[in-house]
Amino acid sequence: xxxxxxxxxxxxGQHYSPHVWKIMMSLKxxxxxxELKPVSFGDISKIEDGxxxxxxxxxxxxxxxxxxxxxxxxxxxxxxxxxxxxxGPGGLQLSHFVESYCKTVLHPTLAVIAVMDMYNxxxxxxxxxxxxxxxxxxxxxxxDVYAGxxxxxxxxxxxLNPVRDLLTNQDWFGGEKAMHADYVLFGTLxxxxxxxxxxxxxxSDPVNLWFExxxxxxxxxxxxxxxxxxxx
Amino acid sequence: xxxxxxxxxxxxGQHYSPHVWKIMMSLKxxxxxxELKPVSFGDISKIEDGxxxxxxxxxxxxxxxxxxxxxxxxxxxxxxxxxxxxxGPGGLQLSHFVESYCKTVLHPTLAVIAVMDMYNxxxxxxxxxxxxxxxxxxxxxxxDVYAGxxxxxxxxxxxLNPVRDLLTNQDWFGGEKAMHADYVLFGTLxxxxxxxxxxxxxxSDPVNLWFExxxxxxxxxxxxxxxxxxxx
Numbered sequence: 434x435x436x437x438x439x440x441x442x443x444x445x446g447q448h449y450s451p452h453v454w455k456i457m458m459s460l461k462x463x464x465x466x467x468e469l470k471p472v473s474f475g476d477i478s479k480i481e482d483g484x485x486x487x488x489x490x491x492x493x494x495x496x497x498x499x500x501x502x503x504x505x506x507x508x509x510x511x512x513x514x515x516x517x518x519x520x521g522p523g524g525l526q527l528s529h530f531v532e533s534y535c536k537t538v539l540h541p542t543l544a545v546i547a548v549m550d551m552y553n554x555x556x557x558x559x560x561x562x563x564x565x566x567x568x569x570x571x572x573x574x575x576x577d578v579y580a581g582x583x584x585x586x587x588x589x590x591x592x593l594n595p596v597r598d599l600l601t602n603q604d605w606f607g608g609e610k611a612m613h614a615d616y617v618l619f620g621t622l623x624x625x626x627x628x629x630x631x632x633x634x635x636x637s638d639p640v641n642l643w644f645e646x647x648x649x650x651x652x653x654x655x656x657x658x659x660x661x662x663x664x665x
Numbered sequence: 666x667x668x669x670x671x672x673x674x675x676x677x678g679q680h681y682s683p684h685v686w687k688i689m690m691s692l693k694x695x696x697x698x699x700e701l702k703p704v705s706f707g708d709i710s711k712i713e714d715g716x717x718x719x720x721x722x723x724x725x726x727x728x729x730x731x732x733x734x735x736x737x738x739x740x741x742x743x744x745x746x747x748x749x750x751x752x753g754p755g756g757l758q759l760s761h762f763v764e765s766y767c768k769t770v771l772h773p774t775l776a777v778i779a780v781m782d783m784y785n786x787x788x789x790x791x792x793x794x795x796x797x798x799x800x801x802x803x804x805x806x807x808x809d810v811y812a813g814x815x816x817x818x819x820x821x822x823x824x825l826n827p828v829r830d831l832l833t834n835q836d837w838f839g840g841e842k843a844m845h846a847d848y849v850l851f852g853t854l855x856x857x858x859x860x861x862x863x864x865x866x867x868x869s870d871p872v873n874l875w876f877e878x879x880x881x882x883x884x885x886x887x888x889x890x891x892x893x894x895x896x897x
Contacts (some may be wrong), residue, residue: 529834595770
């Protein structure tokens with residue numbers, strides 16, 4: 434049996450879903466190999482048993498799972514002898530807070546920053562789905578959302594203040610090593626790293642220095658994905 | 666030997682320091698009794714061996730400690746048979762992120778909201794210290810800071826978005842029970858609850874419902890302190 438991870442991807446195979454990146458990193462953290470299965474928006478409802486409405490979807494040797502946090506909990510419980518993603522029950526509970534921070538503080542901003550670059554790397558079929566769906570959500574055209582990109586980008590450094598403060602005293606959310614909470618924020622930012630030609634963080638920002646460390650983890654998986662995306 | 670907790674307090678004994686509240690709750694969480702020793706700003710440098718510049722300071726039967734996070738770590742390590750404050754090493758590490766969130770996102774806002782109410786409950790000696798120190802920090806008079814109170818208060822609900830999102834799915838930061846991370850946010854908000862006559866959260870806000878649950882913990886310690894402060 435195989436281990437398959439379904440991932441939204443661009444026309445040239447760029448994996449840009451933040452939630453899929455959380456699980457790509459968590460699988461490698463557990464030392465688990467997997468095959469990435471690229472899907473388009475239109476394919477999501479046809480994944481495996483047809484019960485899923487978003488990615489990631491993991492088929493772990495026959496066990497089907499959706500939702501990145503549920504997958505991380507499953508991996509922690511199923512592969513207990515591998516390095517821990519949560520380092521105990523308190524770490525699992527507080528990883529939910531890191532999720533809530535990324536979801537409510539960063540996602541709305543990054544959604545504006547990345548919208549046009551995401552659109553540009555999509556297949557024609559995905560563009561035909563994405564444009565009306567996002568224009569309905571934003572209540573304006575993608576071009577009008579994009580017009581607010583610079584203003585939105587200028588708010589990002591302040592929104593990262595809690596992370597910057599944390600990283601003044603420790604190298605990872607997990608202290609001396611990365612844990613799932615690191616992957617939650619990493620996936621969130623890797624979304625833009627894969628889509629956007631221009632950097633969204635200042636080179637010397639401690640958050641960027643942490644992000645660069647994250648790109649080096651697990652045999653440079655995040656870094657290779659970006660260079661492949663750029664080459665594509 | 667006694668267990669003494671030194672706490673900044675108002676002219677009528679109101680304990681308003683957010684960092685002291687974190688430790689009051691954490692001591693009770695561990696089932697430990699303590700004697701609160703009120704101090705003024707001018708007294709801080711005279712606490713115990715004279716080496717401290719802020720509160721809380723804990724004298725735990727002869728062991729002297731400052732800094733609320735260091736005290737919480739000490740309590741966890743020293744009283745291992747009592748209920749855990751961190752629920753494992755991951756919980757300890759991610760509690761730092763909750764601290765960073767409170768410090769960078771909430772404190773600057775609450776410092777404006779509470780500044781005049783804090784001043785009003787202080788002794789004359791503390792007022793004489795506090796006014797020039799805070800006016801230097803803010804770069805304007807307390808009255809001018811207070812003039813921006815309503816504008817600052819209006820930003821608070823959005824700043825609490827990550828907490829509100831978390832509490833949609835769980836009752837406490839710790840999941841099914843409170844942990845030190847709950848006390849970190851509680852102390853931060855209790856600061857205003859003790860000082861400010863007017864509520865800073867809408868009654869139906871999930872953050873306020875959680876705060877009300879926090880006030881009930883440990884034999885209503887937080888609630889009693891507020892009613893005593895109001896009666897004073």
